[in-house]
Amino acid sequence: MYPEVVIKIDKYKSNIKSLVERCSGANVKVWIVTKSFCAHPHIVSNLIDCGIDGLADSRIQNLKKMKDLNIKKILLRIPMLNEVDDVIEYADYSLNSEIETIYALGERARKKGKKHNIIIMLDMGDLREGVWPDDVDDFINKVLKIEGVEIKGFGTNLTCYGGVIPDENNLGRLVKIAKEMAEKYKLDLEYISGGNSSSYYLLEDGKLPVGINNLRLGEIAILGRETAFGKRIDMLHDDAFILRAQIVEIKNKPSVPIGNIGMDAFGNKPYYEDRGIIKRAIIAIGRQDINPDGLIPLDPNIDILGASSDHTILDVTKSERDYKVGDVIEFKMDYGSLLKAMTSEYVDKVVV
Known part of the structure; x- marks a missing residue:
């Protein structure tokens, strides 16, 4: 029935495999963002064998669709207080920037006999979500007193609101802060997440700061172009x-x-x-x-x-x-x- 969106799954998977291969060469793990296609079950079930490290979405409703898939699931949007039970149940990781929300996640996790993994988001200038860099030390000190959660990394988001381009300076500062906090508080960091499809151009140019080991890729895998400058990537399909x-x-x-x-x-x-x-x-x-x-x-x-x-x-x-x-x-x-x-x-x- 029309209208319809035709998803050419082989082309989409080819894009993801090409991105994973390129990122792996730079020691970067890939989370594929599923929100643009609402975590369509037929699509996500085809992505498990593409070498990705996890599936990421901003909606709990979409993570619920993926609950039976044997892969890491990540909640991209800062959790709402009314959904913390579902976050603990359906997300292996969540991105966080509010201490009150982390308290609630820790409380629910303890009640369920679990430990929830969190990525602390830092605002590196785009003025969307994130702890301001000057406040990070105090923030981490408070989080470490909360039982039921474990800090597994730091991340940032750029271009989505303020249009700030990821570069060696702002992502370099992210790495510096993450390493300083890891050393000071003896954190076992799994991820330093350097953003979304707009950060990919740095990897292509060999300028992605050492230490960034994760990218959250959505648009580039679907449409075949990076999002900092809108450049087509030759190895990717743009008609998936x-x-x-x-x-x-x-x-x-x-x-x-x-x-x-x-x-x-x-x-x-x-x-x-x-x-x-x-x-x-x-x-x-x-x-x-x-x-x-x-x-x-x-x-x-x-x-x-x-x-x-x-x-x-x-x-x-x-x-x-x-x-x-x-x-x-x-x-x-x-x-x-x-x-x-x-x-x-x-x-x-x-x-x-």
């Missing part, structure tokens, strides 16, 4: 995930609406380029399911004009194909559009 949507109307119409222009359904006042009379195709997918600005038609002669919640309007005038109602248009997607499509219950997911 393809959106397919069906044409429900195709007509020759003006390119500019007729009448006074007000706000669209999303509160924006749109602008229209006057292209004269054009051949307009409407496909049955809209902003409720995708970000239209993140769609890349495989037919290079198609232009995306805009979208409402249920429909996306295309200019197919210059296409060499004579499109008709019922024909299917295929697209690559950027990360935001893929995230919405895979989350939408109205978009089928087909693993091939």
